[in-house]
Amino acid sequence: MITTVTLSPCLDKTVKTGKLNLDAMNRVEQVSLDIGGKGINVSRALARLGVRSRALGFNFSGGEAIPETLEAEGIECRFTECPGALRTNLKIMETDIGRTVEINESNPCVSPGNIDELKQAVAESAHESEYVVLAGSVPKGVGCDIYRQLGEISGEKVILDAQGELLLEGLKAHPFMIKPNQFELETIVGKISSDEDIVLAARKLISEYGVQVVLVSRGADGAIIVSKKECYKSPAVKVPVRSTSGAGDSMVAGAILALTKHLPLETVLKYAVTTAAGAISKDGTTFCTEEEFEILLKS
Numbered sequence: 001m002i003t004t005v006t007l008s009p010c011l012d013k014t015v016k017t018g019k020l021n022l023d024a025m026n027r028v029e030q031v032s033l034d035i036g037g038k039g040i041n042v043s044r045a046l047a048r049l050g051v052r053s054r055a056l057g058f059n060f061s062g063g064e065a066i067p068e069t070l071e072a073e074g075i076e077c078r079f080t081e082c083p084g085a086l087r088t089n090l091k092i093m094e095t096d097i098g099r100t101v102e103i104n105e106s107n108p109c110v111s112p113g114n115i116d117e118l119k120q121a122v123a124e125s126a127h128e129s130e131y132v133v134l135a136g137s138v139p140k141g142v143g144c145d146i147y148r149q150l151g152e153i154s155g156e157k158v159i160l161d162a163q164g165e166l167l168l169e170g171l172k173a174h175p176f177m178i179k180p181n182q183f184e185l186e187t188i189v190g191k192i193s194s195d196e197d198i199v200l201a202a203r204k205l206i207s208e209y210g211v212q213v214v215l216v217s218r219g220a221d222g223a224i225i226v227s228k229k230e231c232y233k234s235p236a237v238k239v240p241v242r243s244t245s246g247a248g249d250s251m252v253a254g255a256i257l258a259l260t261k262h263l264p265l266e267t268v269l270k271y272a273v274t275t276a277a278g279a280i281s282k283d284g285t286t287f288c289t290e291e292e293f294e295i296l297l298k299s
Contacts, residue, residue: 002046002256003129005122005150006039006057007138008107009066011088012245012285019096029095032284035066036089038135038161041249045275045287047073049257054078056121058110058139060086078125080117084108091245100244107139115142119153126154131256134170135161135249145169161252163187171205177213179252185216195224195233202226213265215255215272217248225269232266237277237296243284250279250287
């Protein structure tokens, strides 16, 4: 069983339009609305791949669809209810030129009591879990050391997907794997100009923090995975790009699927880029099924 933790859930609204004309009216071609948040997305992607998970985290007013949707998909939930309205993240996709603009809101402030309740839930669930996924931004009232605290509670089975101070602090709990994209990696190691820079940065984090695996997503350029002794690079799987929402979270789910099967590191990377492609090929925040995954894996 896998535990996922989402501290800042959301509704993902994806709007497709032609090239945006500033200071003028723009017509919408298509709209999709999905529940979101990085850990939630990982749970949904895992469910489609046949992997059982439990979704933990905070939830807010207007977020009733989150547990309803997850439970309908066979995902166990244990959310800490907090006051205030759930945020909406807006993604505008310009289909004519293949550009995406993201406009993300923030969730309301949570209380120390909310945080204590969440920690207790994580402690109980981590005891039963093979991996614990800590992913995404945090709402007001939550310190940048929260992933360090939750990592220490969970033990060395954490998969961490965060950036900046959240990532730096989380590293102090010695997670098993981190999954930054290139920009997120640069927020803690500085400018990266080449594949060699990525490998050097990853090996530095492995040496300093005891991380076992660093998986760096690179969008259209695929991904690179690094351990203490191994390093592999994979191009992105070629699919029509319908939405980039949830692609990185699908990559985490694919890596977990391979890890639970105790597959080699190179195969972990292959599973990761394949599941990311499955998400990219679908509208909104949607994930590939086991059957779709197997087809893409052979392509």
